[in-house]
Amino acid sequence: MKALLIVDVQNDFCTGGVLAAKGGEEVAPVINKIASKFNYVIASKDWHPPKTKHFDKWPPHCVQDTHGADFHNALNAEIINDIAYKGTGTIDDGYSAFEATNFDLAEKLKEHQISEVYVSGIATDYCVLSTALDALKAGFKTFVLTDAIRGVNLEPNDAEKALLQMEKAGCILVTSEEV
Numbered sequence: 001m002k003a004l005l006i007v008d009v010q011n012d013f014c015t016g017g018v019l020a021a022k023g024g025e026e027v028a029p030v031i032n033k034i035a036s037k038f039n040y041v042i043a044s045k046d047w048h049p050p051k052t053k054h055f056d057k058w059p060p061h062c063v064q065d066t067h068g069a070d071f072h073n074a075l076n077a078e079i080i081n082d083i084a085y086k087g088t089g090t091i092d093d094g095y096s097a098f099e100a101t102n103f104d105l106a107e108k109l110k111e112h113q114i115s116e117v118y119v120s121g122i123a124t125d126y127c128v129l130s131t132a133l134d135a136l137k138a139g140f141k142t143f144v145l146t147d148a149i150r151g152v153n154l155e156p157n158d159a160e161k162a163l164l165q166m167e168k169a170g171c172i173l174v175t176s177e178e179v
């Protein structure tokens with residue numbers, strides 16, 4: 001069984017957001033189009049309290065119950081079976097969807113007999129990277145949807161480097177057409 005993980009397609013990571021990945025919202029139509037090919041779809045939300053150590057490293061973003069933390073409206077909410085909330089404490093970064101605090105994501109995927117995980121969303125160089133590496137560690141065959149991710153690129157090649165890192169670790173890079 002196959003699961004689609006949609007990482008952090010939230011306003012603050014899209015055009016106009018405080019931590020925007022260039023063209024972040026462009027992942028949404030790609031994700032909407034392929035969602036029906038999966039047995040189970042989980043979307044993660046970065047969901048920070050107003051004060052957290054995480055904001056020593058980053059400008060405040062995705063604060064709980066704010067517009068910035070809402071899913072971008074280009075993402076079809078009806079495709080989502082479950083939402084994984086992460087970074088909800090005052091010390092955790094919560095980069096990986098496997099650090100969700102409302103349930104154990106690896107357990108949930110196993111309950112749904114998932115063996116293959118496809119990772120999409122934002123940002124390639126942070127939360128997508130951490131989520132894909134954790135999916136491998138948890139024993140899932142892990143695919144990264146290269147046309148359904150966008151990077152923050154604080155340094156110009158960060159997203160490209162992250163892709164190489166994921167591939168080296170054992171992730172399989174595919175496009176949405178190949179699903």
Ligand code: VGL
Nearest residue numbers: 008058122123126127128
């Ligand atoms: C993210 C930077 C800081 C992400 C979250 O969603 O990739 N990036 N917090």
